[in-house]
Amino acid sequence: MDVLSPRIEQLRLRDLLMLEHIAASASLRVVAQQLHVTQPAVTQALRSLERAFGVALVQRGERGQRGGGLTPAGAAALQRMRVARQELLAAQRAALTPDVALLRLGVLPLTMYGLVPKALTRLRAARPDIHVTLHEDTLARLWQRLDDGQLDAVVGRVPMRDELSQLPTGVDLQRVGSDRLVFVAGVRHPLANLKRLPLTQLVDQAWVLPQPSAFTRQVFDHLFVGAGLTPPVPVITSMSFYSNLNLIADCADLLTIAPASAAHKHAASLGLKTLPTPKQLQASDVVLAYRRSARASPHMGALIAAFAE
CATH class of the missing domain: 1.10.10.10 (Winged helix-like DNA-binding domain superfamily/Winged helix DNA-binding domain)
Known part of the structure; x- marks a missing residue:
């Protein structure tokens, strides 16, 4: 020591x-x-x-x-003292409720379709004494909160090259899954049954998209720019994949982009159809990030094991 x-x-x-x-x-x-x-x-x-x-x-x-x-x-x-202060606050909470262990988990919304719920189900079965608080946010803000000690771990996608500077120091990344983005429409949309769908046919469509700073929106815009096209301007901007899928289900003229896991989960209940999606939208690895110094904690060990399964 x-x-x-x-x-x-x-x-x-x-x-x-x-x-x-x-x-x-x-x-x-x-x-x-x-x-x-x-x-x-x-x-x-x-x-x-x-x-x-x-x-x-x-x-x-x-x-x-x-x-x-x-x-x-x-x-x-x-920066390290801020983390220490958060740890002192956590120690105070632990002293007040010694029978309950608290884990603060930051998640990207796309990880809530299957991956995180399954891992937390395993965690609850193995350690019913652990209480988890979930914090959904953008990846940049989740990294900052992990760096400040406000979160114990983050479940998000692998950082892109220009985002590596945002990654906190002293953090380990463990791959826990993958997902890919797909174009989605309601079954009543005129494009729902097409076998081929060139990007040129999508430029003038009505889209529901995340805000410009979101990773999904940036990938979407870059796809069109890379093809020499002007990215579509959304008619509705929303950060919630679930909200977007509900919108396209009720509005027959709307399209959206969403994780394949989310589209698949709600396809039957909402009446959705995954459209032919360019191969450039490849699968993205999902990682569990946590401070290296916290790995020895039995609570963090239980979380890591739950995702590893």
């Missing part, structure tokens, strides 16, 4: 969290006002922090005086 240096062990939690106030206000004077202490007291606490960590955490001005901005070392330390 790693041993903390005596200087770090002597630090107070209030001093550690002071970096967050400094990062937010960029002024030691303002920090002193927020903490209801004198500015010399803030300066002294900062000196103790820097001696304990062995590096400068706050930038100096031209005269050698501390400014308010954090150094790169200070920013890196603050």
Whole structure:
């Protein structure tokens, strides 16, 4: 087990969290006002922090005086301290409810069609004492919440090359499944029974699509751009695959793009038809992401095992 240096062990939690106030206000004077202490007291606490960590955490001005901005070392330390604060809050909840283990799981909506429900069913059978809270969001926000310690794990797709910078440090990725995107229509749509469907025939159709920042929308737009076509402008924008599938089921002129698992699950109940979809929309791997330091936790181990099955 790693041993903390005596200087770090002597630090107070209030001093550690002071970096967050400094990062937010960029002024030691303002920090002193927020903490209801004198500015010399803030300066002294900062000196103790820097001696304990062995590096400068706050930038100096031209005269050698501390400014308010954090150094790169200070920013890196603050990020880990935010995680530590979330872990302290989790420890407090655990102490108040020792018979219930809490797992905070972030999920992309596309993973809720089969993959996550099946894994959580296995988890409940193996560990009925574990309480899971689900948080659905975009992948970028899920990575940020995992990095901040607000989530214990994330189930999402494999990051694209330009998204790797968003991936938190110290995170392990475990492949747990795959899914692909398909074009979907209601059975009453004029295109529902076609065997071939060129992209040129889809440009002027009425579409229900996710917002432009969503991965699915970006893949959709790139497909048309790659073919030299202008991507269709949606008549309805919605982030919920389930909502979109219900919309195309009731509106005979609408099309959407959705995970194949979602289209298959609701095909019979809603009256849906998967359209001929270009091969460029290949299957995307789905991964379970978790902080490496949390792998030894029995709760995380149970979650990993549930997905591995």
